[in-house]
Amino acid sequence: MKRIFALLFCFGLLMISCEDDDTMVTEPDSMPDPIVVTSGSADFSNYVAIGNSLTAGFSDNALFTAGQEASFPNMLASNFALAGGGSFNIPFMADNLGGMTLAGNPIAGNRLILDFSTGSPNPVPVEGQGSTEITNTLSGSFNNMGVPGAKSYHLVAPGYGNVAGVADGLANPYFARFASSPTTTVLADAAAQNATFFSVWIGNNDILGYVVAGGAGVNQTGNIDPSTYGGSDISDPNVVAGSIDAVLQAMTANGADGVIANLPDVTTIPFLTTVPYNPVPLDQATADLLNGAYAAYNGGLAQVQGLGLITAEELERRTISFEAGDANAVVLIDEDLTDLTGVNPALINMRQSTPDDLLVLTSRSFIGTLANPADPTSINGVAIPLADNWVLTPEEQATANATLIAYNQVIAGLATTYDLALVDANALLRGINEMGFPLADGSTVTAEFGTGGGFSLDGVHPSPRGYAILANAFAEAINAKYGSTLPGVNPLDYTGLYIN
Known part of the structure; x- marks a missing residue:
């Protein structure tokens, strides 16, 4: 068992007041006793993290x-270092803007960090262009194998x-930057590092695309050929099970221990x-005009x-009515x-939203x-009905x-099969x-958008503080x-929101 001693310092042990040049310092004997940090039966010397954007x-x-510095695996690696863990290499982007270019041209879906610089309540991408060029491939192996x-x-x-x-959407630009070869897989590069400990958190994108597209994708349950899936489709649970099983089989082949998380x-x-x-x-006047139109x-x-x-119930559900006020x-x-x-032909599938409907964040500016x-x-949204991609209806929520x-049952079963720690x-x-x-x-910390501290401005991914809470759950x-x-x-120690 590996041991090292880590001192945990409490906030406020050292208080310095600049007023009147007075200084107050607590006595050394008030320091807490050293806490022993151990690895238990695990070996943290070579940690590899596998997953997606999370x-x-x-x-x-x-x-x-x-x-990337505030990723939960990097936080875990800092803990592992207290118990015999080694270095943790990250395929860093070139700057803090985000976004990438391919041969100097911004790629489709170029992702720049969001901010409130316009003064609007809707965050927008920052101006400029990130300096991360995809063709400048990185050499070496990387412990953080998270691929957005x-x-x-x-x-x-x-x-x-x-x-x-x-360029044709056949490969992932993030992984293209640090893949060991054009033909390799994420799993192959991860397994080649012979990890002594690993984490796996994967599968949320297999359902997330459907949800953030307002249910506009296809539920592919029953179709085990992922080559036929669209970007907003739900993956068949058997496909997810087979993929995660392949990952765990490869990562445990040399006796490595690990941890896997289920999906929120x-x-x-x-x-x-x-x-x-x-x-x-x-x-x-506008309410009267609309009621006349409908x-x-x-x-x-x-x-x-x-x-x-x-039915009478569907008639009531579909009848459209507006009134003067702020909450139509x-x-x-x-x-x-x-x-x-x-x-x-005029009786299209149209109704007004109810509290059971979930409007996507981007609908606020539409x-x-x-x-x-x-x-x-x-x-839009008043005289012109919102299309499917703007709203996740109760039926679509039930599908998700x-x-x-089904996915979480798969993950729990695989955690048992491979004798892994499971994060709920x-x-x-x-x-x-x-x-x-x-x-x-x-x-x-709450999930309130923009102020809760748990999520970032995209409304999907955690903030650094949210990632810290997740890192602790893994620990x-x-x-x-x-x-x-x-x-x-x-x-x-981590911000609840990046402010640019």
Whole structure:
């Protein structure tokens, strides 16, 4: 068993006052006793982290140097160093802007860090262009194998880091920067390092794409061919199971211990809980105008209900009505409503939102804009219904939650099969969302967008403080499984929000 002594210093032991040049210093005998940090039965000498953006340290819609430094694996590595852990190499981006270029040209989906520089409540990408050039590939091996955008099956996909495939969307630009060869896989490069300890957190992107696209993707359950999946599709649970099993089989082949995390409920992230279902302010004249415009639609619904084609409940759900005030529900398209267009083409699948609907964060800057700049009445979300990608309906939420349950059952089973520590990230993040997470200074971290301290400005990825809370959850699970005494990190040492 490896041991070293780590001194944990308490805030406030040294207090210096500049007023009147007076200085107060506590006596040395007030220092706490040394705490023994041990590795237990684990060997932390060579730690490799495998995952996606959550492992890489993605925050504020971008990957950048400071975010990579504040990744939860880097925090864990600092704890491991207290118990025999070695160096932890990270494939750093070139700056703190984020964004990348390919042969000097910004790549599609170029991700720059968000900020509030415009004064708008909606954060926007910073100006400028990141200096990270994809073709400037990095040499050496890297302990942080987190690849933003990776789904479970991408970890075992040859060519996922091929620079030549980036322009056509056939390869991942982040992995292309540090892949050992154009044909390698993320797993192959991770396994080649012969880790003595590893972490795996993968699978959230297999469902997240569907959720942040407002359910506009396809539920591919029953289709085990991921080559046919779209970017916003839900992966079949068997595909996820097979991919994670392959990762764990390779990483434990030489006897390494490890930790795996389950997946949080992505329907509770600020990206889906920030925009209210009823954000539309109207004066009386506009409300009257809109009610007149929707009168024919409402009347047509009443007629088909009289014919027995829809229930009274669906009639009530679909009837559109506005009133003067600041809290009118938006109008949206709902594919799960009864299709009445065969009876009357004007009776499209349209209704107003309810508290059970989740509007995506980006809808905040879209609702109220004009679909046709030349027509002042073509207001998106009011006169023009929101398309499927702007709202996650209750039926779509149910699909996502059923998938989450299936994925987490897979992960729990694999943790048992490979005798790994298991982090219940689902329970942790649910607690932050519902009750908040108390800190030592009396403050509470919540999932409130922009002010809660737990999530970054993209509404999806944690802030550095949120990552610190996650790192501690990993440390606790590792201690419980392997008998180590990792102290964790102090979340107060990390910012709750990057401000640029």
